[in-house]
Amino acid sequence: MLGTVAPLQANLSTVLVQIVILSSLYALVALGFTLIFGVGGVLNLAHGANITIGAFVAFVVSSQMGYGGFVGLAAAFVLTGLLSGAYYLGLIKRIQDEPIMVMIITLVTAVAVEEVIRFVYGSQPKVLTLLSGRVNIGGSTVTFTQLVAFALSALLIVGMFAFVNYTRQGKALLATSMSHKGAALVGIEANRINLLVWVGAGALAGAAGVFLGSIQGASWAMGRAPLVLSFSIVVLGGIGSIRGSVLGAFVVGTLEILTVQYVDSSLTGLTPLLVLVAVLLLRPEGLFGRELVEA
Amino acid sequence: MDWSIPGMIAMAGTADEAAADETEASSADATTTTGDGILTVEDCAVSYGKVTALRGIDLTVGEGEFVAVIGPNGAGKSTLCNTVSGFRDYTGSVQYHGTEVGGQSPRDLVQRGLVHCTESRDLFGYMSVEDNLTLGAYRANTNTKERLRFVYDLFPALEDRTSQLARTMSGGEQQMLAIGRALMGDPDLLVLDEPTLGLAPVILDDISEGIEQIREEGVTILLAEQNVTFALRHADRIVLLENGEVVRRGSPEELREDDYIRESYLGG
Amino acid sequence: MSEDTASGRITEEGGRSLPSVPGRYVVGIVGLLLLALLPLLANMELGLGVPGVFVFVVDDLFLLHLTTALYFGMFAMSWDTVSGYTGQISFGHGLFFAVGAYTSALLNLGYGIDPILSIPAGIVLAAVAGIVIGVPALRLRGPYLSLVTLVAPLILLQLFIFRSDVFGGELGLRNPENFLGFGVNDAAIVYYIALGLFVAIMALLLVVTRSDAGRVFTAIREDEDAVSSVGINPAKFKIFAFVLSAAIGGLAGAMYVHTPVGGPTPTELMSTTVNVEVIIAAVLGGMGTIVGAAIGGIFVGIVPQLLDSSGWIIPGFLPVVGGTPVADIDFLIFAVITLFLLYVLPGGILRAVIRNGRRVRNSRRGDDGVATDGGQSERVFTRVLRGWREKRRGDDDE
């Protein structure tokens, strides 16, 4: 092999730009998963499927129906949110007190969604377009799509943050994530909050799917990697903590870029998983987090 | 357990008293459907799987009354509180303002003024004192600012730490916060479960004082308490629960005179 | 204390009603006999009696399919040992199958070691993996444990991808030697080996789970604190359950790669799909029963293959998928059926059957007070075991 060629290293500013862009996208990817885990105490393993659905809704609306990238994005945001809410009401609500059942059912659902998408749209990746063109920031090539993804991700995250911390419903949501009993005692109806959370999580995942789809291409199995990333990010950041998730996303994003740039690109998938296990074993409450709350 | 033998003997002595109490309650129900009770419990039983936690409970709490349920650990006090506030399935009847609790969610009950302050407090640990209190008024249709003022006046210690996270406070402060949060819900009936548990005597006095003030506001209180002295000091009527059943009921004065109570709960 | 009463009842009931073996036990024996006799029905057409509808021929191909299903049943039983009994739900049991399988395959491919020796090596490494997963499991509960187990095979897969030169990456290694040299042309022998292993594993797991250790497993699932409070160390038993389960899973995995139906690839052994299918199998069959997991495993193993070779076409009136051959979307159909079954029968098919059967029997006998499923099957099994013992030793058992 051509082993004599040393791996080349990109300069620091390039790496930083890449980290910021990738991490904010990861934060968006993980946020919905965090919310559902934090508030409902269940792992939604169909989260990745929401991402895929979002990407394909955008593909249909923007490419097949020709409404353009941003209409596709809006459609993905709304439709995926609604679908997720309907899914909660139809299937999850009845079993939400059995976290293991929820894991199994959502995992099977994810498989079914993948199969449907593969059947209908084929196994070849689709390409989504938000904007074309690129700029050079700090020596790194950044496409407008990436910039838009970054900006909108940041906006959505800030919006989420504001909603949770400064609105009545948001605070009720946060309260539910801290104590189900407490929430019930003050008259917060968990089912409504859960519905809200599933709709929100679906919408955010839908948007994340559009961004991923326009950066990397949309395919039926595109949701798997983000789902696994979400595990790491959520556990790293601490359960249910939005700030923690953003932080966790940055840690995972940074590690990924650094691994690819300075170590070996084939370790990309491994690093976040190792981080996840290390955190679970050494500091299960997460870097930012709360103690383990038994449901 | 050691309660059985003295309990049985003592019960024989006061059997007619208890019987009288019961007939009174049931006759009241027979004439008016709601009675004057804000809360009416009749022949209520609760079980966890095969274990029966409560059986044959009859209890009425009148408007503005202060009723205390006393009994040892595991007697079923918390189960009773949870049943009353809609967290437990039961057989028999539990009516709040004349409507069966069973058909209503805790949320409905809170909205209708039945507020429960649990033994475990269930505060929102990562939220500030003020946020906890504000959420207490989530269902109340009252002026939040006014209620907040009332709670701060009641427990000045809370006002000093409005932005402190609930989980970082001392046990006594957390208890004040829990009661405060319950009061934010503008309760008609306040169910207080073990407010004194594990608190230092100094704090106990603050809580005591607070509860008296709440009472003066006209709030009806159902108190579950292991600390019998505390309960006797505040309550209008006392119910003794043992092993899931009511074994005594009466006024504090009557129960102070009761040999069994004196022996088992008041240290002779 | 429940142990005493239980065993007391066993003696009593055993003495009273030894001859009446419950129906589902008979069904189990008949089922096993049927499996054992199947190869003799070579080239016969089995089906629903309606010509052209769901007919399959017992040929080599069918035996090979059934072999796969038997191994899947073994996977499901190994999962049930730890997850169904102790309640430590593992979402990554494929890790153990894969460790056993890859170890044996690598030893065989790389060093030419005979499967007879490489399979035990696979079992040992799988048991070690059981400790590696079991120890952290002591600290974690609920979703956190599930996360670790879910992620563990993914980590292994990433390692395989990273060192694809050794492990063959995403698409796996080539097939190692067949066990004792029996290949595709010896379908019946391959099938009997699988059936033998299946029965042996089932018997072993039944004995273990119906023993004192099994009762502790169940107690851990019901209330771990209560177990500690009576002076039993749950940690010890949890680790034991993990190691036992991992070793059995490793054994099944290692044997599987040395059959003509199995190979050392992630899709067969450790993909998320496999992990979920194992859980589905046990949940559908009834968690915490071993027999249920075994039946569920065979079901989950064979149904997609039958669907696949059925040649059916989805009716045209259905949206989207109308007019498609079933074989094209068999996995989707399977997922939908599973969702439906999980939703309708969350307690498992076996349990539903038991429950109904018992209701019938109870109403007939006017007998109530049957405690739990575990208790019931335990009594049945102990009773039979006892009868068997009596036959062997004579009547000096009392």
Added chain:
Amino acid sequence: MDSDEGTTRGRQVKRRRFLEATGAGVAGVTLAGCVSTGGDDGGGGDGGSTGDTDSGGGTTTGTASGGSLPDTVSIGVLAPEPSSNPIGASIANAAELAVTQLNEEGSGPEFEVSVKDTREQPDEGRSKYRELTIGEEVDMTTGIFTSEVLLAVLDDIANQQTVHMTTGAATPEASARVRDDYESYKYHFRTGPLNAYQLGVNMIDFLEAKQSDLGWESVAVLVEDYEWTKPVSQALDDEIDRAGVEVAMQERYASGTENFTPIYDQVESSDADAALIAMAHTGTPAVVQWAKQQRPFEFGGIHVPMQLPSYYEATSGACNFGVTQNSATPQSEVTEKTVPFSEAYNEQYDSYPVYTGYITFDAVKQYADVVQQAGSVEADAVVSGLEESSFLGTAGTIEYYPPDNEFAHDVVYEEGKVDPVFQQWQDGNQEVIYPDDLTTADYQKPSWL
């Protein structure tokens, strides 16, 4: 040997088991010598002749091959996701089209196809192969796109002693087995593409020939980490010097990679003129990110999805300026049969085939040709027939390397026989830029450079 009555299949299994039990050494070899698959196949298809064929036994294979062809010849096709993957669809459709044409010509026996989905998974492929051979008892199999699937099936091919003509998988491991254990593995032929090592050599040939047009002085070698690319890397290692380009960086990136941004950043900082690629599974995100990020380097090599005629549309034009090797493009006259085939295919299926389509079409046609020449579907006769065959197909003149060759039973790579084209996507068209006699356009640099 046993001569008891019963169905052919039952007897065959019993006999084989008997052989195993008596410790007959390497089963495959022994069986190849004494079991007449021709007789079995004939018997399976036609119960009346059982006695006759069987009395011929293993020794009179020659008689069987000299005998008559069966009325129907069945062909098993293994394709990845034929309903959703264009590569698999091309395999399945081309086989069907070939059979339809053969049956319309009507000179020989009736041909029929049975298509099974491998899902690109080794276990699935193996199971489907058995359904075809054991279950449906087809006379030959073709297809298989994924190398890992082919490797999983190779032993079964030896066991079933059924001719298999690979039309997608490139691993040279298959030909190595044919060479090393000819008696067991002689049933395997690779009608196309070139084996993976030769694919690499072909890339070097292209670079060397087009050096002046391309102007690539240094390249970054980007290769996805799958079985088939290992020999490609090896060939590039061995021979890149003669192409006169410098290797600025080399990356064998992980299978399943989706985010190419960091890799491309490295390519940029290596100052390579072009990325020299070998991609099949991961091709789409790679080319899309290259184009969308308008990376300042050119992009070419082997890129399987880019061979799709519909790819420009599928990627919204992202593949523009990308270069890839291909067996043929719909408009290129590789042979006189190329364009008629692609047009017939387009008429039938409303799209143009991918390279696996051309190869599968050739494989089926060549097989039919050999079978009719030999007058038998018996495996040994077909094997020797194929070894001697020189067949003008759509992708070139198909001949196979002899058994003692390094690449035994692989298609011969030579100018004038099979010599892949290199195409570049230019504004929605697959323009051939190499070899020179087929060129339809000149190489263009990406517009953003």
